[in-house]
Amino acid sequence: xxxxxxxxxxxxxxxxxxxxxxxxxxxxxxxxxxxxxxxxxxxxxxxxxxxxxxxxxxxxxxxxxxxxxxxxxxxxxxxxxxxxxxxxxxxxxxxxxxxxxxxxxxxxxxxxxxxxxxxxxxxxxxxxxxxxxxxxxxxxxxxxxxxxxxxxxxxxxxxxxxxxxxxxxxxxxxxxxxxxxxxxxxxxxxxxxxxxxxxxxxxxxxxxxxxxxxxxxxxxxxxxxxxxxxxxxxxxx
Amino acid sequence: xxxxxxxxxxxxxxxxxxxxxxxxxxxxxxxxxxxxxxxxxxxxxxxxxxxxxxxxxxxxxxxxxxxxxxxxxxxxxxxxxxxxxxxxxxxxxxxxxxxxxxxxxxxxxxxxxxxxxxxxxxxxxxxxxxxxxxxxxxxxxxxxxxxxxxxxxxxxxxxxxxxxxxxxxxxxxxxxxxxxxxxxxxxxxxxxxxxxxxxxxxxxxxxxxxxxxxxxxxxxxxxxxxxxxxxxxxxxx
Numbered sequence: 454x455x456x457x458x459x460x461x462x463x464x465x466x467x468x469x470x471x472x473x474x475x476x477x478x479x480x481x482x483x484x485x486x487x488x489x490x491x492x493x494x495x496x497x498x499x500x501x502x503x504x505x506x507x508x509x510x511x512x513x514x515x516x517x518x519x520x521x522x523x524x525x526x527x528x529x530x531x532x533x534x535x536x537x538x539x540x541x542x543x544x545x546x547x548x549x550x551x552x553x554x555x556x557x558x559x560x561x562x563x564x565x566x567x568x569x570x571x572x573x574x575x576x577x578x579x580x581x582x583x584x585x586x587x588x589x590x591x592x593x594x595x596x597x598x599x600x601x602x603x604x605x606x607x608x609x610x611x612x613x614x615x616x617x618x619x620x621x622x623x624x625x626x627x628x629x630x631x632x633x634x635x636x637x638x639x640x641x642x643x644x645x646x647x648x649x650x651x652x653x654x655x656x657x658x659x660x661x662x663x664x665x666x667x668x669x670x671x672x673x674x675x676x677x678x679x680x681x682x683x684x685x686x687x688x689x690x
Numbered sequence: 691x692x693x694x695x696x697x698x699x700x701x702x703x704x705x706x707x708x709x710x711x712x713x714x715x716x717x718x719x720x721x722x723x724x725x726x727x728x729x730x731x732x733x734x735x736x737x738x739x740x741x742x743x744x745x746x747x748x749x750x751x752x753x754x755x756x757x758x759x760x761x762x763x764x765x766x767x768x769x770x771x772x773x774x775x776x777x778x779x780x781x782x783x784x785x786x787x788x789x790x791x792x793x794x795x796x797x798x799x800x801x802x803x804x805x806x807x808x809x810x811x812x813x814x815x816x817x818x819x820x821x822x823x824x825x826x827x828x829x830x831x832x833x834x835x836x837x838x839x840x841x842x843x844x845x846x847x848x849x850x851x852x853x854x855x856x857x858x859x860x861x862x863x864x865x866x867x868x869x870x871x872x873x874x875x876x877x878x879x880x881x882x883x884x885x886x887x888x889x890x891x892x893x894x895x896x897x898x899x900x901x902x903x904x905x906x907x908x909x910x911x912x913x914x915x916x917x918x919x920x921x922x923x924x925x926x927x
Contacts, residue, residue: 491738491747498735498754501728502787507779510728511762517735518755525748542744550739 477649479590480534484541485549485643485650486579486597487527492549493572494520500564509561509610516568516601523597530593545643552639556632562614562621563628566686568602569611571632573682574675576600578640581671585653585662611686626688633679714886716827717771721778722786722880722887723816723834724764729786730809731757737801746798746847753805753838760834767830782880789876793869799851799858800865803923806844808869810919811912813837815877818908822890822899848923863925870916 494517501513531538556571558564576598583594615622644651656662663671680690731754738750768775793808795801813835820831852859881888893899900908917927 487744491744491751494751495735495738495747498732499739501732502736507724507728507765507776510732511765514728514731514758514761518758521751521755524751528744528748539744 474649474652476534478653479586480531480536480541481647481650482579482582482586482594482653483527483531483534483590484536484538485545485647486594487524487531487538488542488545488549489575489579490520490524490527490597492553494518494524496553497564497568500558500561500567503558503561503564505561512606512610513564513568519601526593527597530590544647548639548642552635555635562611562625565607565611565614566625566628567632569607569686570629570679570682571636572600572602574633574636574679577675577678581675582650582654608685615687622688625686626683626690629683629686629688629690711886711889713771715890716823717768717773717778718884718887719816719819719823719831719890720764720768720771720827721773721775722782722884723831724761724768724775725779725782725786726812726816727757727761727764727834729790731755731761733790734801734805737795737798737804740795740798740801742798749843749847750801750805756838763830764834767827781884785876785879789872792872799848799862802844802848802851803862803865804869806848806923807866807916807919808873809837811870811873811916814912814915818912819887819891845922852924859925862923863920863927866920866923866925866927 497513497517497520501510501517504510504513528538528542531541556567558567579594580598583591583598586594611625615625652662654663654668683690734750734754734757738747738754741747741750765775765779768778793804795804816831817835820828820835823831848862852862889899891900891905920927
């Protein structure tokens with residue numbers, strides 16, 4: 454087992470517990486992100502079947518293969534930290550598979566929206582959490598969250614789809630709300646089941662975390678970004 | 691439109707027709723291969739959902755992302771040859787989507803078998819055709835057909851699955867036969883619909899192609915390779 458603390462000096466028992474707790478939290482964070490990336494890869498590639506043109510398939514494929522590369526980086530970092538990637542990732546598999554099972558796009562526009570809006574809010578959330586971890590972990594999280602799905606091309610394609618058939622706007626606005634609702638309910642499930650991960654945000658025995666006001670601001674930022682993304686598409690959040 | 695003939699000299703009318711026919715055939719070959727790769731990418735990534743472990747998902751992901759890279763190389767070559775990739779690939783979309791719709795694996799072992807046996811015979815077939823085209827095209831085809839799915843890892847995983855539950859051997863042997871049957875029936879459909887592509891093999895007005903004996907030998911090689919792959923898995927072809 455590799456210690457994450459670079460000092461390697463343990464003096465009091467509470468520091469040792471604190472450090473073990475912190476290590477568990479970082480492993481949980483990397484693992485949940487890794488499972489997000491591999492399931493996103495599987496679903497984006499599968500949704501490429503819905504793409505009307507081969508140019509669109511190429512775009513979905515670029516997104517999907519990037520998610521796969523991210524998965525590999527995160528898995529390698531878990532191994533570096535001395536974690537068994539299978540054991541670390543397993544607790545998150547059901548949650549993320551359930552999210553995808555409950556949000557199967559019925560057509561190409563819903564698939565694109567899922568990449569833009571669903572990945573958007575998930576990645577914002579992981580970035581927020583990364584402010585509570587060490588620099589090296591944060592760098593990896595930020596790199597992995599620098600997502601292609603937020604590209605102008607995706608926005609343009611969705612806007613063009615709505616322009617071509619304005620009736621779909623209402624359905625897509627609902628779809629956006631459903632994506633966020635499902636994402637939040639899965640996030641709550643993870644937080645309830647994974648103590649280490651929630652301790653990372655709210656703080657531990659000797660380590661101050663975010664207070665309620667800060668958590669409130671974080672949720673406000675997530676909601677604002679989501680509304681901005683919906684507005685970019687010309688949709689009500 | 692870029693001419694494939696490097697000499698660029700056209701003397702008789704039949705030579706011009708012959709050259710146009712040849713160009714169409716090469717574009718058809720690259721296009722059908724590109725569509726094979728992108729649909730294989732979509733299905734392999736989707737089948738990764740069936741993988742029991744994250745290590746297996748990583749393997750399926752490697753296979754899938756390699757297929758995607760091949761798709762991009764082939765699409766770029768179509769553009770280089772002055773073809774519109776959408777127009778070139780469209781005629782093959784239904785055929786390949788139908789192949790995948792008719793061969794949906796019900797479990798992880800069927801998914802692996804499809805990658806090994808299905809991709810195996812398809813790639814053998816493309817390699818055979820490539821002996822009738824110019825060197826540059828042949829090199830690209832051979833590169834794209836140098837497939838990871840033929841790796842020892844896949845064979846090992848399938849053999850281990852059969853060892854663990856010998857009952858599945860009969861079902862997998864049938865599955866292998868179905869994969870080849872569906873692949874052949876789709877190949878026949880393509881050959882019947884795409885004159886240029888079949889002319890490439892059987893020859894044109896002034897260009898000798900394969901005679902019946904050679905076509906017989908080609909089919910024998912395809913069947914032999916398929917039987918060898920099934921034997922590698924410990925299954926009857």
